Amino acid sequence: TGPDRKEVPLNRGTQALVVGSGRGAPGDSSSMGGRPSSPLDKQQRQHLRGQVDTLMRNFLPCYRGQLAASILRQISRELGPQEPAGSQLLRSKKLPRVREHRGPLTQLRGHPPQWQPIFCVLRGDGRLEWFSHKEEYENGGHPLGSTALTGYTLLTSQREYLRLLDALCPDSLGDHTQEEPDSLLEVPVSFPLFLQHPFRRHLCFSAATREAQHAWRLALQGGIRLRGTVLQRSQAPAARAFLDAVRLYRQHQGHFGDDDVTLGSDAEVLTAVLMREQLPALRAQTLPGLRGSGRVRAWAWTELLDAVHAAVLAGASAGLCAFQPEKDELLASLEKTIRPDVDQLLRQRARVAGRLQTDIRGPLESCLRREVDPQLPRVVQTLLRTVEASLEAVRTLLAQGMDRLSRRLRQSPSGTRLRREVYSFGEMPWDLALMQTCYHEAERSHGRLGQLAAPFGFLGMQSLVFGAQDLAQQLTADAVATFLQLADQCLTTALNCDQAAQRLERVRGRVLKKFESDSGLAQRRFIRGWGLCIFLPFVLSQLEPSCKKELPEFEGDVLAMGSQALTTEGIYEDVIRGCLLQRIDQELKKTLGANDVSCTLDGCLEVPWEQEGADEETEAEREGGTCPRQPGSGAQIQPLCPPPSGTFQS
Numbered sequence: 001t002g003p004d005r006k007e008v009p010l011n012r013g014t015q016a017l018v019v020g021s022g023r024g025a026p027g028d029s030s031s032m033g034g035r036p037s038s039p040l041d042k043q044q045r046q047h048l049r050g051q052v053d054t055l056m057r058n059f060l061p062c063y064r065g066q067l068a069a070s071i072l073r074q075i076s077r078e079l080g081p082q083e084p085a086g087s088q089l090l091r092s093k094k095l096p097r098v099r100e101h102r103g104p105l106t107q108l109r110g111h112p113p114q115w116q117p118i119f120c121v122l123r124g125d126g127r128l129e130w131f132s133h134k135e136e137y138e139n140g141g142h143p144l145g146s147t148a149l150t151g152y153t154l155l156t157s158q159r160e161y162l163r164l165l166d167a168l169c170p171d172s173l174g175d176h177t178q179e180e181p182d183s184l185l186e187v188p189v190s191f192p193l194f195l196q197h198p199f200r201r202h203l204c205f206s207a208a209t210r211e212a213q214h215a216w217r218l219a220l221q222g223g224i225r226l227r228g229t230v231l232q233r234s235q236a237p238a239a240r241a242f243l244d245a246v247r248l249y250r251q252h253q254g255h256f257g258d259d260d261v262t263l264g265s266d267a268e269v270l271t272a273v274l275m276r277e278q279l280p281a282l283r284a285q286t287l288p289g290l291r292g293s294g295r296v297r298a299w300a301w302t303e304l305l306d307a308v309h310a311a312v313l314a315g316a317s318a319g320l321c322a323f324q325p326e327k328d329e330l331l332a333s334l335e336k337t338i339r340p341d342v343d344q345l346l347r348q349r350a351r352v353a354g355r356l357q358t359d360i361r362g363p364l365e366s367c368l369r370r371e372v373d374p375q376l377p378r379v380v381q382t383l384l385r386t387v388e389a390s391l392e393a394v395r396t397l398l399a400q401g402m403d404r405l406s407r408r409l410r411q412s413p414s415g416t417r418l419r420r421e422v423y424s425f426g427e428m429p430w431d432l433a434l435m436q437t438c439y440h441e442a443e444r445s446h447g448r449l450g451q452l453a454a455p456f457g458f459l460g461m462q463s464l465v466f467g468a469q470d471l472a473q474q475l476t477a478d479a480v481a482t483f484l485q486l487a488d489q490c491l492t493t494a495l496n497c498d499q500a501a502q503r504l505e506r507v508r509g510r511v512l513k514k515f516e517s518d519s520g521l522a523q524r525r526f527i528r529g530w531g532l533c534i535f536l537p538f539v540l541s542q543l544e545p546s547c548k549k550e551l552p553e554f555e556g557d558v559l560a561m562g563s564q565a566l567t568t569e570g571i572y573e574d575v576i577r578g579c580l581l582q583r584i585d586q587e588l589k590k591t592l593g594a595n596d597v598s599c600t601l602d603g604c605l606e607v608p609w610e611q612e613g614a615d616e617e618t619e620a621e622r623e624g625g626t627c628p629r630q631p632g633s634g635a636q637i638q639p640l641c642p643p644p645s646g647t648f649q650s
Helices: 042-079 134-138 158-168 210-228 237-252 266-289 294-372 376-411 416-426 432-443 446-456 461-490 497-550 552-560 568-592
Strands: 005-009 015-019 101-109 114-122 127-131 145-148 153-155 192-196 203-206
Touching: 042 237, 042 266, 042 294, 101 210, 114 134, 114 210, 127 134, 127 210, 153 158, 153 210, 158 192, 158 294, 192 210, 210 432, 210 461, 237 266, 237 294, 237 497, 266 294, 294 497, 294 552, 294 568, 376 416, 376 432, 376 446, 376 461, 376 497, 376 568, 416 461, 432 461, 446 461, 446 497, 461 497, 497 552, 497 568, 552 568
Parallel strands: none
Antiparallel strands: 005 015, 101 114, 101 203, 114 127, 127 145, 153 192, 192 203
């Protein structure tokens, strides 16, 4: 190798070529100082393909089993008793989205790195693109670069970003010969927007004014959340099965405790899982070989990660795409085989569960009393504060919006300004400036709740906050849709302004009453679901050494049932889940004073955005690949309501 090159193992015998002071290709938006070769060489790509193939071989059996279990849960929920208090609001039929946002920014790119003007566009599906200038975008030209915002964190403090960058490659690591001055980002940036990702190259932008920075911050945060919660929003059995399969796969690898690895599409989630598995070895083998000053090495490190991430993502997308026909067949077959026998399966499951519960009751109760009970009240109360404050902000926002419409109706019942006000009200769930108060309330308890949950191995605070924000957006959309429909039904041209306004005020009261009912139900679901996410993996890990060895004696009974929807491990987890839910329900009754806190096996895990046919989508599908599509996946983003031709029509 030449004087500027050093061979560094990528992992298990493969090599990563790290260039000490090379130059990036023209137009490369991320080439700064030392950078790994890109693309990876053939040997490296083959090694990563092998890693992905191994992951898929180990993961798909978990996925198949969870598809069967998910279909059983869905059918049993359909046939079982319904919750006593159902939703009162109409379900909004509009898919979640972000408003397209565009405008000029500057970006740190090139070699040596310089701030260069660009024109940036955030698409409605949460993909960010940047062009050399506005005309290039308007003429349909190719962007200089683009990225899906999944997994990114947005920072607007230069000092905070530099601390993060310095921590990636401490000065104690690496070869310090021929060091360059560490001048990267030393010049103060007035209105920065730093996008940081644990496995991808960082993106550094700057706005011209504080107002522009604020608008971009809201838009980018909306895009990050939209991309991140695509699986959590779906109620499709395959999406639920996928998330459960990821958790089980990681438990089999010895990883208990929820974190933010499940943010993103199915391919992005599997990519994050494999990247986390490989990261320690990759750091140990690569960082010492990176040359230059600390921040130059840090940039080279993020570019190496980006190349590895892209290769793994392509492999995961291809693997899931290849599995899609089998998955479609399996889902259809499971529906046909499980539905006729569901009663018998559930009775058999209950018998095994009863015996299992008797066997593990002692260790389970001991663990719950010793570890969970002391912290459960504080966790439940903090979860309640998190969601309660956010939904109270939603109620205030809805009341103000409906009051504005009543006032406008009195002033100008058929004018353009009234129609514009109706349209703005219909767009409220996707107006980030309006919704930011609700979203901010969901973030307030982040630190306190994180401290309470961390001892239980729960590190998924970003997912939890996104869940609260999605819930606020869903209930806002439902309330808006309900108001617009009821208003359209009760208002006629025969009414004068005062009569119409009075009817609208009655509609306002009905909608707020329905909202309060749905809000209470949503809060209980939120607390149950996230309480389980915090405590269940921890309890499973505590019982692993003693109780798991009891499972083989039940294997024969479960196999005799002859259904892949029932497994010993699944029934074992259901027993522990049921005991935890009893604890959570008891605490909810104390906290809320509720007499009707009901719980079904699956109801506590329900999440917002019940989209018919929505399912997880592979990266290949989103990029226009030929992979067969699930019904509803990759659906076009729809506006909440078009500019109204009438007065109150959604």
